[in-house]
Amino acid sequence: MESSDKKKKGGLxxxxxxxxxxxFSVILGIGAIGGKLLTRTQVRQMVWQLDTSKCIQCGRCATNCVKTPSAVKCVxxxxMCGYCDLCGGYFRPEVKELTTAAENQLCPTSAIRRTFVEDPYFQFDIDRDLCNGCGKCVKGCGAFGNGSLQLQVCHDLCDNCNECAIARDCPADAFSRVPSDNPYLFSGYDSKKKG
Amino acid sequence: MKKAAAYIILILLISFQLYNVFAVQRFPKPEFESGYVQPSTLAPNPRAEALAILDVVVLLVTLSVATWMIIKKRSRDGVFWISIFTIAYFGFFREGCICSVGSVQNITYALFNPNYSIPISAILFFAVPIIFTLFFGRTFCAAVCPLGAIQDVFVFRPVALKSWVLKVLGLIPFIYLGLAILYAATATDFVICRYDPFVGFFRLNASFMMFMLGAVLLLLGVFIARPYCRFLCPYGVLLNLASRVSRKHLTITPAKCIQCKLCEDSCPFGAIDKPVQIKEKEESSKAVRRIILLTVIIPLLVLVGGYVGSRFHENLASVNHDVRLAQELLHPDKTQPESFEVTAFKSAGKSVEEFYKETASIVDMFYIGGWILGGFIGLIFGLTLTSLSIFKYQEDYTPNKGTCLSCARCIDFCPVKPEL
Structure with missing residues (x-):
């Protein structure tokens, strides 16, 4: 091959x-691989989501996301909420007084807002700008309440990395790629209703 | 009557929630009397799919323009401005994802895991630059890859490296590619993405280690031009090989080389092949002996490499999530509190025996993978050795088609005007 430069055969x-x-064999190879994979491709893109039924609220969502604060938030x-006065997601265990005082709150960033609806019910809202996805409230709500507080990847914040940094460190293997037209996995979520 | 209605609602609510194994409706939803309207749960939609198509279109357009700038227009300035655009779009706007370098893993992962539905954009990001390279050389590396582009603007004081250093360091990308494919195939990790050095800059947000890695590479890049591209990039390996058989390629001179030596030191990457004096013809017996030696050495290197690789398969496998968990379950460390992994495994209620069986098959995969990876590395060593011992006659100053990144810097050094 080395010494054949000058040998012309019909101009080639x-x-x-x-x-x-x-x-051309490389192009054929790429074509074959691409074609084979294309048959499996759904044209839709895939996004990362965590399965709330597997989640153990270890707290790594808050620390391992490439974004700070994490794109995983409490939803x-x-x-599903019981509107409890004594909310297991809002108050620390063994809380003395059911007030909004900081020392009573479970959330380390005070991201849950408690507002009075009517006796004896309270509404709890998540301030997404403050929530860091640590999942403490999720654990509390799951243990003492209805499990209406759930961790989810918020897709307006997620960068949709090729390999999710939380997914590879998730101890419960709860993260997976899901089709982007049905991007949430929390209980009580209906993709058709959301459109 | 009211009570009955409440029960019906309660039953309805409970039956509605039945499909939900996770939910424990300990406290039924209250019936509000104050006309309270329940807010809806926030579930924002992901980035529109059309934008993924836009990424592919931008890739095609920038790649075409870059190729035109390099092959036809022969303009370094053009290449530079495309680099700036690439850094802005694929870098800071798209935040480094998706990129062709990482797409190697998506392809491998998809080939080995039939359940993974690979996005069409990942296939195109993998294939399009290779096809362009097969025809026009590494124009993708020149300006369209955001990782290359950000390093390219840091090339201020390039120093020439000895050719043996280039050869030795040039082996690293092959090993990196082999490891990346092994880990992607075994669904262990996407190592290229994990150790992507510049994505932290693009996101303006990174862990300390990631930031340091990127900063060190960029600062090193002031003197040793584009260190990631030349001595690490696994996708560059594929483009390097593809470029060697490219149909067209960047040329230093637009017409005939006059051997003025002006371009000799112009390449910051040491990718210009210099003319060599015609040596006396080697004795044929010596050449024959060398060929015999190489035909013995290369298979030997492949075997030794494969054996060494297979010996280390347990170390390679210990990166795997499941393998690590199985080890923890087998040999629990009593001094440490139970890890989250073990807690999660216990709460999932899977049988330990079944899990060990699965893990054993993963380790077996690593055994085969270790043989292939080691053999591959041995082969690369052997082929590098061969290429070092082959004398290549060279008359003019030409870019080395494999290692040339088509950045077009050398063009400005050539005094020859194109023939009209």
């Missing part, structure tokens, strides 16, 4: 011929 040197052959599913 041997090296050119070899190069072209390699070139409040109001339709």
């Amino acid at each position: 040197s041997r090296r050119d011929f070899i190069n072209s052959s390699i070139r 409040h599913v109001y339709s």
Whole structure:
């Protein structure tokens, strides 16, 4: 191959011929692989989401996301909420007084807002700008309440990394790629209703 | 009557929630009397799919323009401005994802895991630059890759490296590519993405280690031009090989080389092949002996490499999430509190025996993978050795088609005017 540069055969040197052959076999190979994968491709893109039924609220969502604060936030599913006065997601265990004082709150960033609805019910809202996705409230709500507080990847914040940094460190293997037209996995979520 | 209605609502609510194994409706939803309207749960939609198509279109357009600038227009300035655009769009706007370098793993992962539905944009980001390279050389590396572009603007005081240093360091990308494919195939990790050095800059947000890695590479890049591209990039390996058989390629001179030596030191990457004096013809017996030696050495290197790789398969496998967990379950460390992994595994209620069986099959995969990876590295060592011992006659100053990144810097040094 080395000494064949100058040998012309009908205007095409041997090296050119070899190069072209390699070139077209590579293109054929890529075409074959691409074609094979294309048959499996859903044209929709995939996004990362965590399965709330596997989540153990270890707190790594808050620390391992490439974004600070994390793109994983607590989502409040109001339709599942019991509107409890003594909310297991809002108050620390063994809380003395049911007030909004900081020392009573479970949330380290005070991201949950408690507002009075009617006796004896309270509404709890998540301030997404403050929530860091640590999941303490989720654990509390799951243990003592209805489980209406759930951790989810918020897709307006998520960068949709090729390999999710939380997914590879999630101890419960709760993260997976899901189709982007049905991007949430929390209980009580209905993709058709959301449109 | 009211009570009955409340029960019906309660039953309805409970039946509605039945499909939900997770939910424990300990406290039924209250019936509000004050006309309270329940807010809806926030579930923002992801980035529109059309934008993924836009990424592919931008890739195609920038790649075409860059190729035109390099091959036809022969303009370094043009290449530079495309680099700036690339840094802005693929870098800071798209925040480094998706990129062709990482797409190697998506392809591998998809080939080995039939359940993974690979996005069409990932296939195109993998294939399009390779196809362009097969025809026009590494124009992708020149300006369209955001990782290359950000390093390219830091090339201020390039120093020439000895050719043996280039050869030795040039082996690293092959090893990196082999490891990346092994870990992607075994669904362990996407190492290229994990150690992507510049994504932290693009996101303006990174862990300390990630930031340091990127900063060190950029500062090193002031003197040793584009260190990531030349001595680490696994996708560059594929483009390097593809570029060697490219149909067209960047040329230093637009017409005939007059051997004025002006371009000799112009390449910051040491990718210009210099003319060599015609040596006396080697004795044929010596050449024959060398060929025999190489035909023995290369298979030997492949075997030794494969054996060494297979010996280390347990170390390679210990990166895997499941393998690590199995080890923890087998040999629990009593001094440490139970890890989250073990807690999660216990709460999931999977049988330990079944899990060990699964893990054993992963370790087996690593055994085969270790043989292939080691053999591959041995082969690369052997082929590098061969290329070092082959004498290549060279008359003019030409870019080395494999290592040339088509940045077009050398063009400005050539005094020859194009023939009209």
